[in-house]
Amino acid sequence: MDRRHFLAGVPAAALAAPLLARNVPGALPQAWPAGEPSFLRPDVGPGDRPVGASFASRSAVYGLNGAAGTAHPLATQAGIDILRRGGSAVDAAIAMNACLGLLEPTSSGVGGDAYAMIWDPAAGKVVGLAGSGASPRGLTLETVRARAANGALPPLGAVSVSVPGAVDAWWTMHKRYGRLPWAGLFAPAIELAEAGAPMPDIIAYYVRRNLEGFRRAGGMIEETANAMRTYAPGGASPEPGGVFRNPDLARTYRAIAAGGRDGFYGGETARTIDAYFKRIGGWMTAADLAAHHSEWxxxxxxxxxxxxxxxxxxxxxxxxxxxxxxxxxxxxxxxxxxxxxxxxxxxxxxxxxxxxxxxxxxxxxxxxxxxxxxxxxxxxxxxxxxxxxxxxxxxxxxxxxxxxHGDTTYFSCADRDGMMVSMIQSNFRGMGSGLVADGLGFMFQDRGQLFSLEDGHPNLYAPGKRPFQTxxxxxxxxxxxxxxxxxxxxxxxxxxxxxxxxxxxxxxxxxxxxxxxxxxxxxxxxxxxxxxxxxxxxxxxxxxxxxxxxxxxxxxxxxxxxxxxxxxxxxxRYECVERRVDRGTRVYAAASEMRADGCALAY
Missing domain, CATH: 1.10.246.130 (Gamma-glutamyltranspeptidase, large (L) subunit, C-terminal domain)
Known part of the structure; x- marks a missing residue:
């Protein structure tokens, strides 16, 4: 039996008894059922591609000068625009990540951590950057254990929050590899946050699921009003194709654009974060933020x-x-x-x-x-x-x-000088802890849930320690x-x-x-x-x-x-940029994930 016939026949067995019971003549829907998130027809396989693998969704995209792939088309476009303006792959990565913090809040944002591997063409090697924040220094193991359930940290709320590392990671990368001015890298994200952008199907689906989870969490989260105000203005999260705006995040980005890392880890933003956690009974402080630094x-x-x-x-x-x-x-x-x-x-x-x-x-x-x-x-x-x-x-x-276990965004880009950036950024599980500081427009990560509470374990919780990272x-x-x-x-x-x-x-x-x-x-x-x-x-x-x-x-x-x-x-969800050489000429081939809303582009 060939691959295409497998694709037509496999899902009936894959989804077990409930689906098998439906897999009879006349039982399957003949049109997309109204209100359903997906149209399930296990007897229907993919269309026929004239070339390539029968299961492939599309062809790779090719370019000589640069390439980028993200989980949202508008973020990918922003990266390509930065590359066209002469920016480095690092410049493009920062701009794309800032856009994703608005466009894909279910997987990313300045409230989370970031890691990168960069091909440095001048050095001829791969270098790594760890942008992972530590637990609050005022949160003790005894307090964490008192908040634990079934031997594990709660998945939501202030006890799960660690210092966000993404912004300092951007700053550290830019100091070494940036070409364009720092402030200009945030212009695309600020414009999108203020004007709004349509929310794609998968991201809209996960925003709704996350917000429902926060509502059900009850007292596990100290407060949810800010999250609802940010991501469900008027009481309803955006539908697929609905326009989402986040003017609070635009103001936060303007502070970062003007002040660099200190526009986030110091100044008014840090004071707002400090006051917020004091108000809700949390532990992160301005001192915790100021002490954070990424490392090569x-x-x-x-x-x-x-x-x-x-x-x-x-x-x-x-x-x-x-x-x-x-x-x-x-x-x-x-x-x-x-x-x-x-x-x-x-x-x-x-x-x-x-x-x-x-x-x-x-x-x-x-x-x-x-x-x-x-x-x-x-x-x-x-x-x-x-x-x-x-x-x-x-x-x-x-x-x-x-x-x-988490939701994460990954993106990749490459520039005309041969630099390639592989970068991943996350608030950990879904949108994060459920906590949004007053007027800042982003959610804090819940990465602290990944600490162990087992005595003697190397990942045992401690103040000022970085949790295990996925x-x-x-x-x-x-x-x-x-x-x-x-x-x-x-x-x-x-x-x-x-x-x-x-x-x-x-x-x-x-x-x-x-x-x-x-x-x-x-x-x-x-x-x-x-x-x-x-x-x-x-x-x-x-x-x-x-x-x-x-x-x-x-x-x-x-x-x-x-x-x-x-x-x-x-x-x-996968993104990739491949470097090839055709008769002495470098060619980038970029691929994107069919399981997400994004795309890859090259030029």
């Missing part, structure tokens, strides 16, 4: 079948991607076959092994000694690979013995040249998604767009002591498969023993 970090790397994959360490989960790839290098993934049961089984097992280490070791290296070099070593990967069987699931799974940019090089600036946003899906992209490109030969359009898997339920990953429904967790995964693959994975979960939309 050396990315870690590993080789995978002729490609070098780079990842940030620090307090992120970036090295989980490297661990998974190191394990999978011991198996013939190309021979296993694209979307085969063996391929997905091996990948999921590698994930389970890597995530046991993630739960045991990953933390802020300023507070704990993380054995990174051992975790990403080829010798350790060889030991872990021996635990995997091709026809059964490893039980139990456990971390190695060291020698003596957000990770991706980068890959070939030889001495940059290749892919890419990412797959979405909580614990990120290392899983990055690994799938690399396998799709390296082992299965997919091009830059179809590599992201290919059906994905997402495993949930690894051991953890943070409030980020829900326990699985079985000892082996839950393996969710997108509906495009072949029916035969799905059946065989169930026979092996995997508990197959229904698709839930948590398969990540």
């Amino acid at each position: 970090v050396e990315p870690h790397q590993t080789g995978y079948r002729g490609v070098t994959v780079h990842a940030l360490g620090a307090n992120t989960q970036g090295i989980a991607t490297l661990q998974m790839l190191n394990i999978l290098e011991h198996f013939d993934m190309a021979g296993a076959g694209f979307q085969s049961p063996l391929s997905i089984h091996l990948q999921a097992e590698a994930k389970r092994l890597a995530y046991e280490d993630r739960a045991r070791f990953y933390a802020d290296p300023h507070f704990s000694k993380v054995p990174v070099e051992w975790l990403i070593s080829k010798d350790y990967a060889a030991q872990r690979a021996k635990l995997i069987s091709p026809d059964r699931i490893l039980t139990p799974v456990y971390p190695g013995q060291a020698p003596s 957000i990770i940019p991706g980068f890959a090089t070939r030889g001495r040249d940059p290749w892919l600036s890419f990412g797959v946003m979405g909580g614990d899906m990120q290392p899983q998604g990055q690994t799938q992209i690399i396998l799709n490109r390296v082992d299965y030969g997919l091009e830059v767009q179809s590599a992201g359009d290919a059906p994905r898997w997402h495993h949930e339920g690894s051991s953890q002591s943070m409030g980020e990953d829900s326990p699985g429904l079985s000892p082996t967790g839950l393996l969710r498969l997108e509906t495009g995964v072949p029916l035969a693959t799905r059946r065989r994975l169930a026979e092996i023993g995997w508990t197959i979960g229904q698709p839930d939309g948590g398969f990540g």
Whole structure:
């Protein structure tokens, strides 16, 4: 059976009994049901593309001078405009991120953190930037434990808030790599915030879901009036295509544009934040804001079948991607076959092994000694690979013995001088903590939920400590040249998604767009002591498969023993800029995610 027939037949099995009961003649809707967020017709496959993969949504876009991809078309356009004006890729990244804080508040904003990997053409290497904020210094472990439920920090409210790191990350990047004046980078976002912009379908859907969640949270959030006033003016959040304005955020951006980092971490903005948290009984202060600074970090790397994959360490989960790839290098993934049961089984097992280490070791290296070099070593990967069987699931799974879950936005861009920026930014889970300071127009992140409350754990909560981070940019090089600036946003899906992209490109030969359009898997339920990953429904967790995964693959994975979960939309969102060379001329190929509202552009 060919791939297109699989696509037509697979979803009926994927969605289990309720859908199977409907999959009879005459039971399926013949038109999009009014009021439904999606039109579900599992008997209908995609249209026919004359070239490329049958499951691809579109072609990559190509350009000689620059490229950009984000989760919102207007943000991508702003990045291209900055590049056309002579701005660097870093200038474009800052402008796009500022726009996304308005246009995609479900995934980003100045109340969150940011990380980047940058190809520095002058230095001929990848450099890393960690823009992660710390917990308030006045919030003690005892207070946090008193607010905990079921051994974990609350997912919302002031106890989950850590210092926002994004603005200082922008400032730090711009000081080293910016070309255009700082203030001008915020002009597109300020104009959009004041004039308004239509809200796309997926973002509108998640805004409504987030606001409903804040309403249900009750006393977990100290106050929600500011959030509702900002994101649901008049009492209703924007419908798809409805115009959303945020004049409060425009004023905050004007302060940042005029004052640089001090326009956020000092002055009137910092005083407003300090007064707000005092008013609601929170802990973050102006002193916490003033003390925050980003740091340049050396990315870690590993080789995978002729490609070098780079990842940030620090307090992120970036090295989980490297661990998974190191394990999978011991198996013939190309021979296993694209979307085969063996391929997905091996990948999921590698994930389970890597995530046991993630739960045991990953933390802020300023507070704990993380054995990174051992975790990403080829010798350790060889030991872990021996635990995997091709026809059964490893039980139990456990971390190695060291020698003596979130919503995120990702974007990528490249400029005419060869600089490439892979950047990710997030308020963590959904829109964040539910808290919006008086008149500032942005929500604070709830990243603090990812601290552990287990005594002796390296990620144990402490004042002034950075929590474990899920957000990770991706980068890959070939030889001495940059290749892919890419990412797959979405909580614990990120290392899983990055690994799938690399396998799709390296082992299965997919091009830059179809590599992201290919059906994905997402495993949930690894051991953890943070409030980020829900326990699985079985000892082996839950393996969710997108509906495009072949029916035969799905059946065989169930026979092996995997508990197959229904698709839930948590398969990540991808953007990528690829650098190619055609007869001595550099060409950028940019791809965007079919699961989001955005697009990629090049010129």
